[in-house]
Amino acid sequence: MPDAMFTAEPDxxxxxxxxxxxxxxxxxxxxxMGPQHPSTHGVLRLLLRTDGEMVVEAVxxxxxxxxxxxxxxxxxxxxxxxxxxxxxxYLAAMNNxxxxxxxxxxxxxxxxxxxxxxxxxxMAELNRIASHLVAFxxxxxxxxxFTAVLYAFREREYILDLFEAAxxxxxxxxxxxxxxxxFDLPDRFLERLTEFLDYFEPKIDEYDRLLSYNHIFVKRTxxxxxxxxxxxxxxxxxxxxLRASGVKWDLRRGMPYELYVRLDFYIPxxxxxxxxxxxxxxxxxxxxxxxxxxxxxxESVRILRQCIAGIPAGEVRAKVPKNVKLPADExxxxxxxxxxxxxxxxxxxxxxxxxxxxxxxxxxxNLSITSHVCRGVLxxxxxxxxxxxxxxxxxxxx
Amino acid sequence: MTPEETAGLxxxxxxxxxxxxxxxxxxxxxxxxAGRWHEVALFLRDDPRLRLNLLRCLSGVDRxxxxxxxxxxxxxxxxxxxxxxxxxxxxxxxxxxxxxxxGGSLPSVADVWPAAEWHEREVYDLLxxxxxxxxxxxxxxxxxxxxxxxxxxxxxxxxxxxxxxxxTEFGQRSPxx
Numbered sequence: 001m002p003d004a005m006f007t008a009e010p011d012x013x014x015x016x017x018x019x020x021x022x023x024x025x026x027x028x029x030x031x032x033m034g035p036q037h038p039s040t041h042g043v044l045r046l047l048l049r050t051d052g053e054m055v056v057e058a059v060x061x062x063x064x065x066x067x068x069x070x071x072x073x074x075x076x077x078x079x080x081x082x083x084x085x086x087x088x089x090y091l092a093a094m095n096n097x098x099x100x101x102x103x104x105x106x107x108x109x110x111x112x113x114x115x116x117x118x119x120x121x122x123m124a125e126l127n128r129i130a131s132h133l134v135a136f137x138x139x140x141x142x143x144x145x146f147t148a149v150l151y152a153f154r155e156r157e158y159i160l161d162l163f164e165a166a167x168x169x170x171x172x173x174x175x176x177x178x179x180x181x182x183f184d185l186p187d188r189f190l191e192r193l194t195e196f197l198d199y200f201e202p203k204i205d206e207y208d209r210l211l212s213y214n215h216i217f218v219k220r221t222x223x224x225x226x227x228x229x230x231x232x233x234x235x236x237x238x239x240x241x242l243r244a245s246g247v248k249w250d251l252r253r254g255m256p257y258e259l260y261v262r263l264d265f266y267i268p269x270x271x272x273x274x275x276x277x278x279x280x281x282x283x284x285x286x287x288x289x290x291x292x293x294x295x296x297x298x299e300s301v302r303i304l305r306q307c308i309a310g311i312p313a314g315e316v317r318a319k320v321p322k323n324v325k326l327p328a329d330e331x332x333x334x335x336x337x338x339x340x341x342x343x344x345x346x347x348x349x350x351x352x353x354x355x356x357x358x359x360x361x362x363x364x365x366n367l368s369i370t371s372h373v374c375r376g377v378l379x380x381x382x383x384x385x386x387x388x389x390x391x392x393x394x395x396x397x398x
Numbered sequence: 399m400t401p402e403e404t405a406g407l408x409x410x411x412x413x414x415x416x417x418x419x420x421x422x423x424x425x426x427x428x429x430x431x432a433g434r435w436h437e438v439a440l441f442l443r444d445d446p447r448l449r450l451n452l453l454r455c456l457s458g459v460d461r462x463x464x465x466x467x468x469x470x471x472x473x474x475x476x477x478x479x480x481x482x483x484x485x486x487x488x489x490x491x492x493x494x495x496x497x498x499x500x501g502g503s504l505p506s507v508a509d510v511w512p513a514a515e516w517h518e519r520e521v522y523d524l525l526x527x528x529x530x531x532x533x534x535x536x537x538x539x540x541x542x543x544x545x546x547x548x549x550x551x552x553x554x555x556x557x558x559x560x561x562x563x564x565x566t567e568f569g570q571r572s573p574x575x
Contacts, residue, residue: 063539068548070524106424233451233476236513249476249485267484330425332472332492334454345425345457345470356549358457360472368516397539 026052031379035064039142039383042393046370046386050379058374058382060367065397073357078104078346079178079322081357086172088359089395091134092338094127094163097176099335102257103344104178107331108324113315116180117259122193122307123166123176124258125300129200130159131338132293132300135390139290140211142387143220148211155203158196165189180317190308201301204294212294218278221286225373225385228284235372236365239340240292241389244270245284251336262310263303268295286388293338293390323352339363339390361395399448401426404491407448411441419494427470427492435495436505436531442473443510448489449475453507456517458525462551466496467527469504497527499550506532524549 034045043064049057069088073081078100085096098120105112112120137152160170165186167175175182211217227237232245242249250267252260270288273281281287326348334343340362347356366389373385401421405428409416415438419429430438442450450473459468475488497504506529508515518529519538526547529535537544546553556564 063537063541066539068524068539071548074549234512236453236511247476247485248479248483253484254476254487329423330470332425332455332457332470341454343455343472345455345472347459356457356459358455358459360455360457364516365513368513372512 028056033382035061040386041138041391044367044386044391044393044396046374046382048374048379048382053379055374055377055379055382058371060370062367062393062396065393067398069398070357070359073359074354077322077352078326078354082177083172083174085359086174087394088361088398089131089337089339089342089363089392090171091131091392092127093171093173094123094176095131095335095337096342097174098124098258099333099337099342100344101176101178102335103331103333103346104326106333107326107329107346107348108178108320110179110318110320112180112258112318115184115312115314116316116318118307118311119181119185119316120176121259121263122304122311123163123173123181125303125307126159126162126193128300128338129297130156132297133159135293135338136207136211136290139387139390140217142383143217145211145214145217148207151203151207151210155200158200162189162192162196165192177317179320180315182317184316190311193304194308197301197304201298204297207294212291213278218280218287221290221384221388222273222278222280223282224286224381225377225388226282226284227369227373231369231372232284235369237340237369238362238365239337240296241289241340241366243268244288244292246270251334251341255334257333257335259307263306265299265303268292268299286384289388289390296338325350325352326354334360337362339392339395340366342395359395359398361398363389363391363393363395364398367391367396399489399491401428401491404428404448404489407445408438408441411445412438417494417496425470425492427494429494429496432495432497432502432504435493436507436510438493439507439510442491442493448491449477450489450491451511452476453511453513453517456514456521458521458527458549460499460525460549460551461496462499464496465499467499467502467525469495469497469521469527471495471507501528502526503528503530505530506535508532523547526550 029050031048031050034040035043045061047059048055069084072084082097085100086093089096133152133156137149140148164170167173227245229245229247232242246269248267248269270283271277272283273279328350330347332345334341343360345358346354349355415431415434417429417431419427442448452474454474455472457470461468471493473491476485477488478485521527523537523540
């Protein structure tokens with residue numbers, strides 16, 4: 001800091017740090033945030049150029065978790081690649097298995113049995129709730145509300161128990177696979193799922209009272225990091241980040257896959273303040289990105305109840321030989337993950353091993369808008385913005 | 399709109415910009431000449447019949463036997479519905495561009511779809527294709543001092559990187575204690 005700062009009149013000092021209009025010069029400082037920082041949700045490094053409390057420029061540096069999963073994908077057979085998809089977005093492993101399986105099934109022309117389709121949607125929606133619970137809890141942590149995460153992890157535990165009962169794993173499932181799912185549901189699974197939904201649904205109101213409408217939380221997130229609908233589309237944002245900007249677009253509705261065409265659910269979008277939305281909230285801000293996820297949990301519960309009512313008996317896996325030769329063709333398939341549209345480009349060349357597997361991670365695209373949004377915000381708003389985008393670095397870096 | 403119709407629209411606006419690309423696949427894409435890509439991209443985004451506003455994915459595929467790297471752009475047009483209704487997908491299209499493996503380059507479309515900025519950096523990093531006019535073309539996933547482009551089919555994994563043992567043709571190298 002220049003010496004003049006200490007001798008200046010208090011008013012002048014205030015003006016100088018605000019906008020520099022008094023002629024006093026503040027020095028720019030480079031701050032390295034991460035890669036080991038609690039609010040970067042993993043190994044993300046941000047290089048911030050700051051002018052006092054203001055961020056002039058934010059440059060994200062990624063790749064700390066890069067394992068080149070795509071290179072592995074072109075050295076193994078598709079069913080062997082499914083465990084690698086678990087490790088991309090590890091908070092939504094079921095959804096990753098699902099989208100990759102659908103892509104390969106499209107390439108092979110495999111029809112999935114109806115019961116398997118229902119089980120897949122049940123698992124995908126349960127995982128969506130589990131993933132949004134982590135987003136909700138850790139976002140509370142980022143904003144200094146330490147209670148939320150305890151509730152979020154308590155509820156998530158029930159979901160992980162259900163997953164464990166179905167496939168034995170609690171984080172990396174590899175349960176949904178090419179042609180269906182690996183095992184049928186265990187005994188009493190649907191009853192336990194119903195019990196969980198009856199228990200969980202009123203809890204969402206509790207979270208709203210605890211965090212969503214908390215005055216301090218609203219102050220920290222409302223009107224912060226606003227992304228317009230045009231910007232969101234231009235930067236390739238998808239999922240809750242896109243919907244929070246007022247774009248009512250969901251692949252499950254827009255280009256339905258699996259059974260979603262039969263299921264009835266509402267697509268929550270960002271709304272301006274007023275009515276039951278806190279004052280100061282604008283479309284596309286951090287609060288809306290957070291709140292869209294809270295509403296999506298309710299919609300997932302609705303979808304799950306419809307699946308429980310409609311699930312038929314039958315086979316859970318189509319007959320797909322393990323050593324199946326992939327046709328010399330190419331598919332691109334996208335599905336709606338908790339974080340947005342996950343896409344896989346699978347290129348076959350007539351051998352059992354794909355020529356190329358490309359993953360389009362929603363976190364990767366959503367994160368790319370960071371430097372655009374973080375320009376000119378307060379330093380303390382950077383964790384609010386990063387947290388609201390809800391990235392998983394395992395998928396950003398692949 | 400079918401891919402043939404999309405190709406027809408591009409062809410009527412830029413007759414010399416179309417390149418050969420197979421259409422009878424599960425993922426039909428319009429072939430475009432690398433040098434004309436920027437103008438075509440602007441047309442795809444702004445033409446009222448297309449309005450492809452969302453760049454979903456950019457994939458690079460190493461076609462080593464043909465000596466080129468193929469870039470596949472997946473695009474989509476999402477449009478608002480009525481008041482309170484869901485948005486819908488108007489047009490889907492894919493574009494396929496081939497560039498030579500050695501010194502291949504094509505115009506960047508980061509100014510057309512800002513989403514392309516990171517996708518292009520990824521292709522540059524992993525496949526070694528350069529994008530002219532890119533605002534900040536540097537490696538994104540691999541470290542800045544990494545040698546080679548890992549997704550090329552003739553890529554050789556390094557034996558060592560800053561003292562970290564890599565692998566050899568005999569498999570994983572045993573760590574030195």
